[in-house]
Amino acid sequence: MAKEVKFTIKLNVDGKEQVVDATTDVQKLSEELGFAKTRSDEMRNSLLKMNNVTQTLQNVFAGLQQITGQLQEYLGAYSIQSEAETKLANNMRNTMDAREEDIQSIKDLCSAQQDLGVIGDEVQLSGAQELATYLEKKSSLEKLIPVMNDMAAAQDDGSVAA
Secondary structure, three states: OOOEEEEEEEEEEOOEEEEEEEEEEHHHHHHHHHHHHHHHHHHHHHHHHHHHHHHHHHHHHHHHHHHHHHHHHHHHHHHHHHHHHHHHHHHHHHHHOOOHHHHHHHHHHHHHHHHHOOEOHHHHHHHHHHHHOOOOOHHHHHHHHHHHHHHHHHHOOOOOEO
16 A cells, blocks of 8 residues: 555635645655756756856946947047048148148158157147148148147146047
């Protein structure tokens, strides 16, 4: 004869007490409890894996945010650089009848000056485009750009750094 376990369960449903009697085979109960434990372990492992996936996705998202921030900085710098180059070209054409080679030589000078010091070429180009409004010769601009950089560096307040 199989061993049986008898359960008496008292439930309170809508304020009324209900008594339920249940009987089960010990072997069957043991199998069902083992099955429940196995399913519980599987669920726990699935939740742990999901947690790991969630953490990985959060890390990926944080990395994408950092990349997006850097790209925005680069795009902002490019925009400033492009605007300064355009204004310089317009002013040099208007006051010096400059050709593309003349404009490019000033851009190259500012880039080379940036490599020598602390003044960014976008700052130099902005200063050069302002100077080009008043000058008639490219050679004057070539002489004044290094002097302008020295003066800006002497201020040493960090606002013109590259």
